[in-house]
Amino acid sequence: MRLDGATLWACASARAKGFAFVTAAALGVFATLLVAAGKDPLEAYIDTLTYVFGNAYGFSELLVRMIPLMLTAVAAALPARIGLINVGAEGQLYMGAWLATAGALALPDLPAFVLLPLLTLLGFVGGGLWALVAGVLRALRLVNETISTLLLNYIAPLIVSYFIFGPWRSPETASYPQSPAFVEAARLPTFFHSRVHFGLVYALASLVLYWLVMTRTRIGLDMRAIGGNPEAARRLGIPIIRYILTVMFIAGGVAGLAGMAEVTAIQGRLVSELSPGYGFIGFLVSWLAGSSAAGIVTMSFLFALISSVGDILQITQGVPYAVVNILMAVILFIVLGRHSVGSVAR
Amino acid sequence: MTAEGETPLLEAKGIVKRFGALVANEISDFSVRGGEVLALLGENGAGKSTLAKILYGYYTPDAGEIFVNGRQVEIASPRDARALGIGMVFQNFTLIPALSVFDNVALFQKNLPAVVPRAEILERMRRYAGRFRLAVDPWMQAGQLAVGDQQKVEILKQLLAGARMLILDEPTKVLAPQESEGLFETLAELRAEGLGIVLITHKLREVLACADRIAVMRHGRVVGVVDRREAKEEDLLALMFGDKPMQLPPPLLDPAGRHDRGIRALELVDVSSSGGAGQTPLRNISMKLQSGEIVGIAGVSGNGQREFGDLILGLQRPDAGIKLLWGEDASRWSVAAVRDKGVASVPDDPLALACVPGLTVRENLVLGSGERYSAGLGVDWRRLDADMNRSFARLGFPRPNLEARAATLSGGNLQRIVLARELAQQPRLIVALYPTRGLDARSTMMVRALLRDMRDRGAAVLLISEDLDELFEVSDRLLVLFHGAIAAEFTPEDFRADLVGPLMVGATEQSDAA
Numbered sequence: 001m002r003l004d005g006a007t008l009w010a011c012a013s014a015r016a017k018g019f020a021f022v023t024a025a026a027l028g029v030f031a032t033l034l035v036a037a038g039k040d041p042l043e044a045y046i047d048t049l050t051y052v053f054g055n056a057y058g059f060s061e062l063l064v065r066m067i068p069l070m071l072t073a074v075a076a077a078l079p080a081r082i083g084l085i086n087v088g089a090e091g092q093l094y095m096g097a098w099l100a101t102a103g104a105l106a107l108p109d110l111p112a113f114v115l116l117p118l119l120t121l122l123g124f125v126g127g128g129l130w131a132l133v134a135g136v137l138r139a140l141r142l143v144n145e146t147i148s149t150l151l152l153n154y155i156a157p158l159i160v161s162y163f164i165f166g167p168w169r170s171p172e173t174a175s176y177p178q179s180p181a182f183v184e185a186a187r188l189p190t191f192f193h194s195r196v197h198f199g200l201v202y203a204l205a206s207l208v209l210y211w212l213v214m215t216r217t218r219i220g221l222d223m224r225a226i227g228g229n230p231e232a233a234r235r236l237g238i239p240i241i242r243y244i245l246t247v248m249f250i251a252g253g254v255a256g257l258a259g260m261a262e263v264t265a266i267q268g269r270l271v272s273e274l275s276p277g278y279g280f281i282g283f284l285v286s287w288l289a290g291s292s293a294a295g296i297v298t299m300s301f302l303f304a305l306i307s308s309v310g311d312i313l314q315i316t317q318g319v320p321y322a323v324v325n326i327l328m329a330v331i332l333f334i335v336l337g338r339h340s341v342g343s344v345a346r
Numbered sequence: 347m348t349a350e351g352e353t354p355l356l357e358a359k360g361i362v363k364r365f366g367a368l369v370a371n372e373i374s375d376f377s378v379r380g381g382e383v384l385a386l387l388g389e390n391g392a393g394k395s396t397l398a399k400i401l402y403g404y405y406t407p408d409a410g411e412i413f414v415n416g417r418q419v420e421i422a423s424p425r426d427a428r429a430l431g432i433g434m435v436f437q438n439f440t441l442i443p444a445l446s447v448f449d450n451v452a453l454f455q456k457n458l459p460a461v462v463p464r465a466e467i468l469e470r471m472r473r474y475a476g477r478f479r480l481a482v483d484p485w486m487q488a489g490q491l492a493v494g495d496q497q498k499v500e501i502l503k504q505l506l507a508g509a510r511m512l513i514l515d516e517p518t519k520v521l522a523p524q525e526s527e528g529l530f531e532t533l534a535e536l537r538a539e540g541l542g543i544v545l546i547t548h549k550l551r552e553v554l555a556c557a558d559r560i561a562v563m564r565h566g567r568v569v570g571v572v573d574r575r576e577a578k579e580e581d582l583l584a585l586m587f588g589d590k591p592m593q594l595p596p597p598l599l600d601p602a603g604r605h606d607r608g609i610r611a612l613e614l615v616d617v618s619s620s621g622g623a624g625q626t627p628l629r630n631i632s633m634k635l636q637s638g639e640i641v642g643i644a645g646v647s648g649n650g651q652r653e654f655g656d657l658i659l660g661l662q663r664p665d666a667g668i669k670l671l672w673g674e675d676a677s678r679w680s681v682a683a684v685r686d687k688g689v690a691s692v693p694d695d696p697l698a699l700a701c702v703p704g705l706t707v708r709e710n711l712v713l714g715s716g717e718r719y720s721a722g723l724g725v726d727w728r729r730l731d732a733d734m735n736r737s738f739a740r741l742g743f744p745r746p747n748l749e750a751r752a753a754t755l756s757g758g759n760l761q762r763i764v765l766a767r768e769l770a771q772q773p774r775l776i777v778a779l780y781p782t783r784g785l786d787a788r789s790t791m792m793v794r795a796l797l798r799d800m801r802d803r804g805a806a807v808l809l810i811s812e813d814l815d816e817l818f819e820v821s822d823r824l825l826v827l828f829h830g831a832i833a834a835e836f837t838p839e840d841f842r843a844d845l846v847g848p849l850m851v852g853a854t855e856q857s858d859a860a
């Protein structure tokens with residue numbers, strides 16, 4: 001795992017390499033498909049990029065996608081610092097959304113200035129507890145957290161489905177499974193007449209806090225010690241189990257905020273297709289960023305861009321969006337492969 | 347014996363190796379002849395391991411030329427070095443623990459055919475093992491071997507791969523005295539076969555006993571090469587450290603501050619622990635340790651030393667019996683609680699057990715200090731620096747570069763970091779496992795002096811070691827640990843190797859356990 005400080009430069013250049021690598025891979029894969037479909041990739045790219053950057057709407061949509069990516073990336077980065085691999089941000093996002101929905105549906109009469117902080121808290125707790133399940137299993141040395149967080153990803157959407165098909169099913173739109181619309185007081189504010197919402201503040205605040213804690217505090221130092229040499233940390237009296245539980249809870253909480261923001265700002269109700277895999281992409285973002293806060297911002301931007309491009313190519317050129325998913329999977333494989341090879345060689 | 351003027355087996359000229367601003371090696375000429383043991387001496391951080399790693403192709407030098415048998419060569423990787431007949435035995439062995447000795451040796455051979463010629467390799471192993479006193483059961487799992495045997499396998503695999511020159515980086519650091527003797531016999535046989543051997547060590551006695559020539563390094567340079575027959579200990583020390591090398595700085599600690607004598611710091615009452623997989627169970631250990639006393643624990647490592655330390659430090663709980671610290675039942679205290687009470691710990695492997703390689707030296711120095719240096723949510727680095735500077739000065743260690751990552755430190759410098767950190771806070775109980783392992787002669791002397799000083803000031807010290815000279819020098823009492831039990835107790839009148847030594851390997855004339 002990389003560190004800030006002394007190796008900052010090495011990190012920055014490694015990150016630049018990662019950035020270049022992902023860009024090249026994305027451009028290459030899209031271009032191949034476009035050529036195969038008999039289209040001119042250059043023209044398609046120019047059209048797409050003008051669309052994304054050429055107007056306020058395109059750009060705001062990019063930001064909207066960046067919000068859950070940054071939050072779920074922090075959810076992966078934080079445990080990574082103590083050597084835990086949290087691939088469960090997707091499930092944690094769903095459970096954050098679920099608990100926030102419970103609050104929004106149960107307390108429709110509260111004023112917004114009470115309800116929104118409460119929903120935020122519920123979103124955090126929902127995601128946090130979900131991740132804590134994996135944390136406890138790990139701390140008791142029962143199940144490896146990589147496995148448990150991965151498996152919990154499959155359960156969370158099922159819980160959400162159960163509720164929107166069952167107890168929370170909206171009577172108005174009976175044909176389509178979703179919860180009733182939230183009251184206005186439960187809607188997270190948006191900015192600039194766009195879909196960019198207050199979740200952006202959560203994301204940036206999480207990143208700044210993450211950076212401050214890791215570089216400036218005793219807690220961050222203890223965490224880096226655990227990540228760097230758990231045996232020495234244990235022998236020096238650093239409470240590893242307490243860190244595992246706390247870190248997993250907070251990481252899950254941050255992912256839960258992403259879910260809470262999606263339902264309260266974007267959807268306005270709980271739906272089943274809440275996330276197009278934000279949690280997984282966030283994990284990728286965090287790995288490529290080497291868990292660095294600045295890296296998470298740039299990588300989130302890049303991945304938001306890739307998925308926007310994928311969207312637009314689907315609409316304008318008929319390139320299936322699944323390409324984006326395949327691309328992400330390929331990048332994930334290469335990144336993980338490179339990482340483990342590196343660690344064996346040294 | 348090779349005559350002067352003959353082409354050396356290996357010669358390095360004008361070698362320069364920099365790490366950032368630090369010049370780790372600046373060597374005008376260094377040569378090893380066939381049929382000699384060349385000892386490489388030098389204080390901690392002098393650049394010995396760096397030179398060894400350059401010769402083995404692990405580091406690429408920034409400048410310089412290397413000649414093997416008079417021919418200039420490029421050594422870009424350990425593979426190149428092996429092809430040129432250069433072998434190296436690292437301190438932390440590189441055997442694959444789950445595989446057998448035979449597999450470990452066979453896998454190391456170059457151009458191993460797809461179908462391993464077992465009989466042939468086995469036959470060669472037997473032959474080499476017989477000739478060079480390297481006998482190890484080829485079917486044992488490497489991970490189960492004692493350190494001394496692991497080292498034999500390391501040497502064996504290099505020899506079978508065709509090494510004509512062998513570099514050993516502090517091979518005796520982790521060996522018991524008897525094992526060291528065995529190693530020297532092997533080296534003598536290899537020398538007789540015409541191999542060139544570079545032996546890095548801090549133990550002057552070994553150097554004078556088995557080297558033909560002695561090269562001394564200081565601040566990255568070779569400052570002298572001496573023939574063993576002309577070498578004197580004082581001269582070597584002067585070459586290593588400069589003038590007046592072995593003088594203690596006057597008062598290490600304030601002598602006025604004596605206190606705490608005769609208080610029972612540690613008491614174990616019939617303690618047993620089963621330990622986990624691969625650990626030595628402790629059996630019915632009863633002992634007392636008072637403030638103002640140094641109790642030595644002698645034993646060949648692997649007889650429960652680490653488990654014994656872990657038990658006291660709260661890393662392992664007794665299954666039966668009671669552990670008392672200053673009269674309180676501490677059997678179930680956490681590590682943090684034990685440390686908070688003023689217990690310092692020097693474990694047997696600083697890199698694996700006491701440091702985080704990826705953190706800086708400064709960050710490593712603050713680890714394990716509980717809340718002592720907390721300032722709000724952060725760390726009061728200024729106060730830490732001041733305390734640590736004092737601790738380094740008191741131990742006579744040079745101040746390290748606090749920004750360097752711990753992974754880049756030399757073996758001895760890392761041990762110094764751990765010692766300075768652990769001894770900084772006036773501990774009341776010190777549990778020290780092999781505290782002078784890897785330290786140069788002067789640092790060793792300083793550490794022993796400081797331990798005695800701390801004892802005089804009222805600290806209780808438990809010194810776990812297999813070095814009888816060290817134990818006899820500083821202990822007030824000596825216990826022998828054998829197979830997880832205390833086999834005997836000695837008082838200073840009986841501090842003799844012929845009395846203590848046999849008990850360390852299981853003789854039982856004194857069967858009443860203390």
Ligand SMILES: Nc1ncnc2c1ncn2[C@@H]1O[C@H](COP(=O)(O)OP(=O)(O)OP(=O)(O)O)[C@@H](O)[C@H]1O
Binds near residue numbers: 393759784
């Ligand atoms: N990879 C590295 N990066 C930066 N500095 C290094 C690196 N390796 C060694 N050094 C520095 O080079 C110097 C020489 O180190 P080296 O390990 O060669 O010392 P040594 O003579 O073997 O000491 P010791 O007796 O303690 O083992 C030390 O100051 C060390 O910190």
Ligand SMILES: [Mg+2]
Binds near residue numbers: 395396515756
């Ligand atoms: Mg060394």
